[in-house]
Amino acid sequence: MANDDYRTEHDSMGPVRIPADAPWGAQTQRAVDNFRIAHRPLPDAFIRALAQIKAACAEVNRELGGLTTEQAAAIVAAADAIALGQHRAAFPVDVYQTGSGTSTNMNMNEVIAHLAAEADSPVHPNDHVNRGQSSNDVIPTAIHVAATVELEQQLRPALRHLIAVIARRERQLGDVVKTGRTHLMDAMPIRLDQELSGWRTQLELGEARLDELRRRLGKLAIGGTAVGTGVNAPEGFGERVARRLSERLELTFVRQGNGFAALASQDTAAELSGQLRTLATTLLKIANDLRWMNSGPLTGLGEIGLPALQPGSSIMPGKVNPVIPEAVAMACVQVTGLDAAINGAAQSGNFQLNVMLPLIADNLLTQIGLLAGSMNHLADRAIADFTVNRAHLEEALARNPILVTSLNAEIGYEAGARIAKLAYQTGRPILDVAAEQTGIERERLAGLLDPMRLTGPR
Numbered sequence: 001m002a003n004d005d006y007r008t009e010h011d012s013m014g015p016v017r018i019p020a021d022a023p024w025g026a027q028t029q030r031a032v033d034n035f036r037i038a039h040r041p042l043p044d045a046f047i048r049a050l051a052q053i054k055a056a057c058a059e060v061n062r063e064l065g066g067l068t069t070e071q072a073a074a075i076v077a078a079a080d081a082i083a084l085g086q087h088r089a090a091f092p093v094d095v096y097q098t099g100s101g102t103s104t105n106m107n108m109n110e111v112i113a114h115l116a117a118e119a120d121s122p123v124h125p126n127d128h129v130n131r132g133q134s135s136n137d138v139i140p141t142a143i144h145v146a147a148t149v150e151l152e153q154q155l156r157p158a159l160r161h162l163i164a165v166i167a168r169r170e171r172q173l174g175d176v177v178k179t180g181r182t183h184l185m186d187a188m189p190i191r192l193d194q195e196l197s198g199w200r201t202q203l204e205l206g207e208a209r210l211d212e213l214r215r216r217l218g219k220l221a222i223g224g225t226a227v228g229t230g231v232n233a234p235e236g237f238g239e240r241v242a243r244r245l246s247e248r249l250e251l252t253f254v255r256q257g258n259g260f261a262a263l264a265s266q267d268t269a270a271e272l273s274g275q276l277r278t279l280a281t282t283l284l285k286i287a288n289d290l291r292w293m294n295s296g297p298l299t300g301l302g303e304i305g306l307p308a309l310q311p312g313s314s315i316m317p318g319k320v321n322p323v324i325p326e327a328v329a330m331a332c333v334q335v336t337g338l339d340a341a342i343n344g345a346a347q348s349g350n351f352q353l354n355v356m357l358p359l360i361a362d363n364l365l366t367q368i369g370l371l372a373g374s375m376n377h378l379a380d381r382a383i384a385d386f387t388v389n390r391a392h393l394e395e396a397l398a399r400n401p402i403l404v405t406s407l408n409a410e411i412g413y414e415a416g417a418r419i420a421k422l423a424y425q426t427g428r429p430i431l432d433v434a435a436e437q438t439g440i441e442r443e444r445l446a447g448l449l450d451p452m453r454l455t456g457p458r
Contacts, residue, residue, distance in 0.1 A: 023090045025110035025125060031103035037096035042104055042358060043365045047091050048083045049146035050108050053138060053222065054129060055079035056244035061131050064234045071128050074121030078112040087111060095362045099348070099355030101139035105130070132233040133225065136263050139357045140221040143269055143364065148217050148251055150368045151210065158375035159207055159279075165379040166200045169193075174458060177451045178303060178393045179400050184292075186402050189451040191458070192388065199289070202282040209275045216268045218252050220245070224259030227352040266354045269364055270346040273339045276367045280335035283374055287325035287332070290382055294322050297389075305387040324382040328374040335370050338363040397451045398429050406448050411438055 006017045011026035018029045041047075055076045062072035081087065090111045097103045109125035116123045123129060130138075170193040180190035223238015225231050230238070238255035245253045256262035296302035312321035342363050345356035354360075397403075401420035408416055415438070423433045431449055435442045447453065 023087065023111050023114045024107055025114070027106040028093065028103070028110050031093045031097055031107065035094040035097040035103065038094055040095055041091055041093055042095055042362055044085065044088065045150050045365050046142055046146045046361050047088070047108075048085065049149060050104070050138070050142045051079040051082035052245060052248055053141055053145065053241070054108060054112060055083065056241045056248060057131070057133055057222075058129070059244050060237060060240040063240065064237070066131050066234065067128060070121055071123050074116035074119060074123055075112055075129055077119065078115035081115065082108075082111070087115070095358050097358055099357060100135045100353060101357045101361070102135040104358065105135040105138050132237045133222070136226055136353050137221040137224040137259070139361070140262060140266070140354070143266075143357065143361045144217055144220055145245060145249070145253070146361065147269070147272060147364050147368065148214070148253075149249060150365055152251065154372040155368050156207070158372040159203060162375040162379040162383075163200055163203050163207075165384050166196050166203070169383060170196045170200065173388065176388055176390060176393065177397060177455060179396050186400055188402055188405055189397060189400070189454050191452075191455045194455060199286045202285070206275070206279040206282055209278065213268065213271050213275060217272060218254060219256040219262070219268070220253055221256055221259065221262035223255050224263050228259035228263045230259060260352065264349040264352050264354060266346040266349065266357070266360055269360050270343055273342040273364055273367060276371060277336050277339040279371055280332035283371070283378065284329055284332040286378065287328045290325045290386070291322045294386070302389055302392055304389065306382055307385050309381065324377050328378055331370040331374045335367045338367050398431070399427070401430050403430050403449045403451065403454070404434060406454055407434065407438070410440065410448070
């Protein structure tokens with residue numbers, strides 16, 4: 001680039017050359033030059049949350065006399081535009097940067113100041129935009145705010161949708177009986193609605209776990225400033241900012257009562273990640289059940305047919321694979337890996353500050369996005385429209401020797417085992433073998449061995 005394609009700005013370390021059209025200042029440019037590990041900035045959800053925090057802080061500083069009405073209005077206008085998704089290219093700082101996230105905080109401060117200057121309302125990135133704040137309390141606050149917003153706007157709707165779709169299929173499939181399986185081996189019969197109810201309940205328990213930690217996630221570090229003491233922040237600043245954020249986002253936030261824990265600890269983020277990992281475990285169980293039930297169709301279980309979405313092989317014509325459960329399974333494994341990284345990062349709370357905050361932010365929001373997308377895909381492209389191979393299920397049930405378990409009270413375990421073994425060896429229906437071996441009247445025996453009766457009350 002020619003010299004006139006650059007401008008020179010200064011920070012406390014001296015002059016910095018910046019592209020002439022860049023909407024940031026010297027400290028952001030240093031970060032762009034220094035951090036080129038992933039070439040990936042923090043997620044949009046984090047940037048939006050950080051902008052909301054800046055706007056809330058400006059409003060509180062105006063109330064407390066730290067900013068003029070004009071300065072606060074300029075900051076709020078710029079921050080609101082960013083929170084709406086504008087100026088995304090103005091936030092290029094890599095995830096892998098200084099562990100406090102200072103570079104991203106200053107990126108936001110400088111962009112807001114730049115936008116305010118363009119609107120003829122100059123403000124200083126440190127003295128005005130960052131007034132009463134430190135990266136050390138702003139970035140942990142943004143983690144909690146962004147995660148809360150994404151849980152409410154992305155994950156919870158997807159989770160409720162998946163639960164509703166499963167519940168609808170339960171109502172449709174209450175008359176379908178299939179062979180249960182333990183250790184992947186034939187077991188006593190189960191209704192398909194009962195099997196799906198297990199999935200649904202796992203998801204409902206996952207939602208309840210998220211609800212239990214929501215109160216802790218709503219506690220914010222803002223007001224702790226540099227080391228948790230609140231130096232340079234007016235009295236009540238953190239509490240007021242939390243209230244402003246509650247009003248702005250229509251969610252409940254309060255200031256964490258102990259600023260030292262709020263800055264040095266990422267225990268709540270680790271807890272949330274653990275609950276997200278548990279949800280991933282649930283989804284992986286559902287995805288694998290669907291794959292098994294769909295397997296074959298000739299030599300597998302062939303119990304259901306998943307929607308055929310695309311050709312399954314570049315060499316085998318006519319092959320169709322369970323692509324949605326497979327994609328979901330990969331996403332779930334990724335969520336599990338991200339949780340391991342978050343736990344490692346949460347252990348880096350050294351004295352008064354955790355120094356892996358950008359990694360925690362990036363991974364946590366990625367987990368939420370992966371799970372929300374996975375839930376919607378499972379609901380709409382796998383569970384909603386799978387078909388049931390009723391004839392195959394009934395045929396397998398009729399030949400299932402394990403049904404003899406229902407005769408334990410009549411003939412005893414050992415006699416039942418002999419009947420089951422003979423049925424396996426001859427491949428004959430268990431009803432025929434039991435009728436020969438027990439002397440129990442066939443009509444009564446048919447009632448005792450009725451698969452639907454053995455699934456319990458409907």
